[in-house]
Amino acid sequence: MAAWRWLAIVLAATGAVASFNVAAQTPPQVPTPVPGQAPGPAQRSSFANPAEYDSYMAALNSKDPARRAQAMEVFIAWYPGSVLRLEAHEQAISAWQAANQPGKADVLVARLLQVDPDNVRALANRAYVGRLKASGGDASALAVAVTASERGLAVMPKWQKPALLDEAGFALLKEQMAGVFNGVLGFAALQAKDYDRARVYYRLAVAADPTNLQDVYQYSVAQLEGSPVEALGFWYGARSIAIAKAAKNDSAVQDIDRYVRSRYSVYRGSEEGWDAIVARVAHENAPPATFKKSIPRAMTPPERALEILEDNEPAKLTPGQWVLVLRHRDVSPANKRAAEAVWKAIGDRQQGGTRLKLPFKVITATPERIEGAITDEAQAGNLVDLEVLMARPLSPLPAVGSKIFMFGTLSDYRTQPFLFRLTRAELAPESLPVAGGPCADPRPKMCSKDYRPACGQLRDGTRKTYSNACSACSDPQVVTQGAGACP
Numbered sequence: 001m002a003a004w005r006w007l008a009i010v011l012a013a014t015g016a017v018a019s020f021n022v023a024a025q026t027p028p029q030v031p032t033p034v035p036g037q038a039p040g041p042a043q044r045s046s047f048a049n050p051a052e053y054d055s056y057m058a059a060l061n062s063k064d065p066a067r068r069a070q071a072m073e074v075f076i077a078w079y080p081g082s083v084l085r086l087e088a089h090e091q092a093i094s095a096w097q098a099a100n101q102p103g104k105a106d107v108l109v110a111r112l113l114q115v116d117p118d119n120v121r122a123l124a125n126r127a128y129v130g131r132l133k134a135s136g137g138d139a140s141a142l143a144v145a146v147t148a149s150e151r152g153l154a155v156m157p158k159w160q161k162p163a164l165l166d167e168a169g170f171a172l173l174k175e176q177m178a179g180v181f182n183g184v185l186g187f188a189a190l191q192a193k194d195y196d197r198a199r200v201y202y203r204l205a206v207a208a209d210p211t212n213l214q215d216v217y218q219y220s221v222a223q224l225e226g227s228p229v230e231a232l233g234f235w236y237g238a239r240s241i242a243i244a245k246a247a248k249n250d251s252a253v254q255d256i257d258r259y260v261r262s263r264y265s266v267y268r269g270s271e272e273g274w275d276a277i278v279a280r281v282a283h284e285n286a287p288p289a290t291f292k293k294s295i296p297r298a299m300t301p302p303e304r305a306l307e308i309l310e311d312n313e314p315a316k317l318t319p320g321q322w323v324l325v326l327r328h329r330d331v332s333p334a335n336k337r338a339a340e341a342v343w344k345a346i347g348d349r350q351q352g353g354t355r356l357k358l359p360f361k362v363i364t365a366t367p368e369r370i371e372g373a374i375t376d377e378a379q380a381g382n383l384v385d386l387e388v389l390m391a392r393p394l395s396p397l398p399a400v401g402s403k404i405f406m407f408g409t410l411s412d413y414r415t416q417p418f419l420f421r422l423t424r425a426e427l428a429p430e431s432l433p434v435a436g437g438p439c440a441d442p443r444p445k446m447c448s449k450d451y452r453p454a455c456g457q458l459r460d461g462t463r464k465t466y467s468n469a470c471s472a473c474s475d476p477q478v479v480t481q482g483a484g485a486c487p
Contacts, residue, residue, distance in 0.1 A: 015115075035177025044239035052079050056088065069104070086112070086186040087162055090121045106483040120159050121173075123152035124180045131184045146188045149181040156181075183215045190218055195226030196333055206236070210285070213247070216240045217256055217449035224263045228303045231292040234264055234274075238281035245282070268297050269410045302328040302335050309338050314345035319358055320375045322346065323338060323385060346410055355407040357428060360386050362402050367393035367440050370406075374420065379403075384419065391424045395440045396481060397475045438480045439473035455486035 055078065059071030072092035076085055089112040096105035106129060112122040132147025156178065161170040186201030202219035217240035223233030237260030244252040250383065257278070263272045273295065297308065305325045308317065315326070322342055329339035350356060360372035361379040370388040373379040388406060398404050408425035447470035454473035456464050457479050463486040466472035472481040 022210075023153065041262065052082055052084075055079070056084050057081070060089070060091065065095045065098035069099060069101070073108070084258070084297045086116055086119065087270045089115075090119075090162075090357070092107070093125055097125070105129075115346055118151070118155040118158075120156055120177050123148045123155075124177045127152060127184045128180050131187055132228065134187070142188055142191065146197065149184040150332050150341055152177065152181045171325035175208045179212070179215070181203045183210070186215070186222065187218060190222050193225075195222050199226065199230070210239075211243055213240055213243045213249075216243060220260060224260070224267075228300075228306055228334055229263070229267055230269070232296055234260065234267070234277060234295065235281055235284075235287040237263075238278045239284075241278055243283040264295075268295060292348055302331040302343055306334055309341065309413070314341045315348065317342065323375050323420070325413055326413055329415050333456070343413075350409055354410055356404055356422075357407050357408075358422060359403065359405050362398045362400050362404060365394075365400060365437070367395055367397065368427075370394075370398070385417075386420045386422060387423045391426050393440075394427060395442075395444055396469045397437050397440060397480070398431065400435045404428070438484075439478055443476060444470050444474045447474055452483075453485040454481045455480040455484060476478045 036238035055075050059068060061073050062071050066280055069092045072088045072095065075082070076088050076092070079085065082088070089108055093105045093108045093112070096102070096108065107124060109122045109125045109129075112119050113126070117124070123474050126148040128482075130141045130143075130148065133141035134145060156174060159174065161167070162173075166175065170282045182201045183205035186198045189195075189198035189201060199219070199222045202215055202222055204377075205215045206212065206219050220233045220237035220240060223230035223236065237256065241253055241256050241260075244250075244256060249348055261271060261274055265271050277295075300441075301324065305328045308321050308325060309345055312321075325342045326339050328335045330336065346356070358374065360374045361382075362370060362372055362373040363382055363384050368390050370390070371384040372388060373381075373383055373387040374386050377383070378385045388408065405428035406422065406425045407428055408422035410420055411423045412421040413419065447468065450468055452468040454469040454472045455473060456466050457481055458464060458475075458477045464472075464475075464478075465485040466475070466478075466481070469483070472478050
């Protein structure tokens with residue numbers, strides 16, 4: 001038998017190359033009638049020339065694939081107007097594939113598509129062969145395969161059941177054809193390093209045929225090379241190892257394990273646990289719901305931002321978590337979607353003019369503008385990640401280093417370096433006692449009667465307790481004030 005080989009699958013991504021050779025095999029076969037099975041709706045008595053029917057059945061009953069293909073081609077030549085001519089083309093194509101004669105199958109595919117441009121099985125063959133050639137280095141073949149796959153998926157909803165198949169066989173056939181088309185589109189997206197699209201197509205292809213080594217492995221690669229890394233890729237990598245072992249393809253086992261193991265080591269920081277995953281997945285048909293969380297890892301900040309939204313609703317995040325998610329908006333499409341969800345949740349909380357209440361540490365302060373730090377990291381390093389624009393000049397000013405609450409509207413943000421912009425801001429009542437520092441001019445003319453004692457330092461160096469910070473700074477003799485009564 002001539003060797004059909006899934007040639008080297010070269011996946012250059014982030015500097016890594018993952019390649020392996022799959023054992024020689026014929027292209028995937030589609031359901032065909034059992035030799036000797038008579039065409040359902042087309043019985044011998046319905047043919048004006050019974051010899052036409054007999055010729056078709058004689059070809060169909062040929063057990064040798066090459067002889068069956070040749071007999072079908074003879075039938076097509078003798079009866080070009082037969083109601084079975086399209087199915088005869090399909091049978092011949094399938095037989096030439098089984099006989100490992102892809103060139104002859106291609107010739108018939110071209111003829112069939114001239115007669116029936118929307119023939120799904122012919123489009124699937126063209127898609128499959130194009131992907132095979134592209135895997136072997138023929139870049140031009142991939143465009144042909146993609147075109148055939150897109151057309152195949154588009155026309156499949158109106159595909160009529162072949163006369164020789166029952167409903168169950170037709171359903172299986174459609175599933176297999178969709179798997180071929182989606183596998184090609186996934187492969188094309190993977191070659192373009194569009195990992196998000198590749199994941200979508202491969203998920204459908206693998207669902208159609210969970211034992212397809214090529215698709216299962218490449219689905220793993222699409223998940224492990226994307227950003228962020230999708231931990232389910234390790235399950236599918238282990239699954240592809242199990243499929244290769246079952247096929248006794250030792251070289252594929254070694255190549256796949258080498259690649260996936262290296263990605264696992266980067267993901268977790270060591271190879272610990274990988275061999276156990278490979279052993280366990282060999283007996284699993286689908287990844288368990290807890291698989292992703294079963295692999296501990298030291299995540300990068302963008303990955304931590306995504307994990308926050310896995311466990312929490314955007315509306316329930318803290319301001320510090322807002323910053324973490326929004327800061328990494330531009331790292332990946334997934335981070336962008338997460339940031340959009342968080343920013344929408346913030347906007348929803350501010351509907352109708354409702355202002356947010358934010359806690360932060362004061363870094364600098366003027367009557368019109370305050371710079372603050374929201375996150376623990378920013379507060380520890382006195383780094384500004386919040387700009388506060390006051391609704392009216394603030395007096396007295398909060399002391400630098402104090403932690404306060406302010407009401408305002410989050411109107412905008414910058415990702416790098418991160419900066420929130422809080423507008424229409426006012427000091428929250430509970431933060432009035434921590435207002436401190438030099439009294440700003442002009443001095444306040446009117447103050448509330450709230451009793452929040454403040455200690456004012458006069459120009460002559462003496463101190464005096466006032467009812468609140470505003471009252472202290474309304475005294476022109478007070479130079480500065482601080483929270484609490486004077487000692």
